[in-house]
Amino acid sequence: MNTQTASSRLLEPFKLGDLVLNNRVVMAPMTRARAGERRIPNALMANYYAQRAGAGLIVTEATVISEQANGWVNTPGIYSDEQGEAWKQVTAAVSETPIFLQLWHCGRASHSSFHANNELPVAPSAIKINGGEIHTPSGKQPYETPRALETDEIPLIVEDYRQAAERAKIAGFDGVEIHGANGYLIDTFLQSKTNQRTDSYGGGVENRYRFLKEIVEAILTVWPANRVGVRLSPNGVYNDMGSPDYRAAFLYIAEQLNAYGLAYLHLMDGLGFGFHELGAPMTLAEFREVFSGPPIGNCGYTQEEAESAISSGVADLIAFGRPFISNPDLVERFARNLPLNPPAEMFTWYSFGAEGYTDFPTYQESQAVS
Template structure:
């Protein structure tokens, strides 16, 4: 029932992986599994993009044969918590800086993942450039301490994202490629004093590439930092000459507000859709929403299918249940 379905972030390579139970798309087996999902979506007339994801410094060394994590620069998300490959709660490691050869491989890994996505039938791809993951780390000065062509100036910090998009346009046309950013987000230990200037440049450059859309995490659902001026959806829309998707903890009324104001062209819903598979119908008919899913279901792989099976709203059953509550003696 969604206009466009976006997968959860999918690791593009073994080195880009690092969360227990997270999906990926870099092996034949994974490709076959995703094709079943995409075929089911297409059978119902839907469209689906895959989100290309490299976890950067939010990976854990226990997932890698080298027992180390390489990211933009040597750094540590020291206030964050994660789980190792055995499911044990732990902190994040101090990473080492990627070599130029490894960056080249990251670009190639994204291209190969896009090829697998196309073979699996995905209608397009979205780069996960938000949340303090690898792309975000390269963009922001708080995490990018490089002194080569990928660090320093905003042009250099944007270089990786530009190269990733250029590589994937050899697989999908630009109008089937999207980017997600979080200019205001604190998730992943992010936030830089010059973010307003950084993302102004980044958005203007992305505007030249003919992308399908640009998505933004407003930052208010997961919190925002106070190091610089807030980057609003309105400002993003004035800079990006294409479709803008607003995301992160929107209610129906908030979504309708930004759409009617022309501030955004689309609004993305994630967590509400998991427990309300008929979310558009519930919005349209003023039906009640199901109780939100506990946060644990989003990271705990042992929960399995328990967190993904929720019924559509049945108005007749709701009326019957209401009548039973009103007259429990004579239902």
């Protein structure tokens, strides 16, 4: 097999704040559901991340910040000391690769069966997800109309984020990413479609941004700004999202976030997760104009598209999700111009054990058995 001879910007080292990344390939956060009913990280998860430590930066799967935040079977948590302690085996397994923990609250994309006393999921407003079903501990169920949060409950959730960030630091992570995308709680506060509040957290985009602003500022009491990233999905339709004022709103949000000197802005600019079709898709170049820190592009990039985005200057880093599922040695394959394993089908990778998780062969392993 021919090795790659052309210069690769994607494979160059990159300085992310005070961290030096070996390359510009980010392992994207992907929900993998291997933490068991008690949401405690384990040795299988440590092995999974260690297999993929060739990435320049790893962002973990979304990790819930509280019991209220739960909304996906067997995903990990960071709301107990036991969970925080268990994450140490993951950070130790990838000690040579910077790793950020993604902080998550599912919001309305949850179900009462996840919660004590069958409490309804919470959201900025009592607006349910239209269509589809949710996987719950008792099987597939229709989405429910969430309960609108009371104004005085919101600071309690902000504090949950702060405590989760603190546990992440103790667990040995190099930073945290705030999950503000894909129709989960923060995203539903940001967007006019799902936020119809009349208090100081609703109305214009300035108020809709307030929840994320308070979360960022709370986490900055724990971590320096160059160890905190934020993820947004301005083009996304996942979890029934998409607002008519999306372009003006997300540019405002990015401009506000720019003031903090954050590690990066992680943007799901690709349309592989679906597009709301309310106008032209937002591009990395638009965000580059209002956010001076490193942008991470994400969602459906090929190696060639990633090279182009970095060479043109619209992105500093590119995150890869599903290619990392079936190619634990993805960066080596990029570097040596090796073919990728076929993409894994969802029925293969969406399970709860080692199958479809840690059993994908590296190129070297696949050649040894062929």
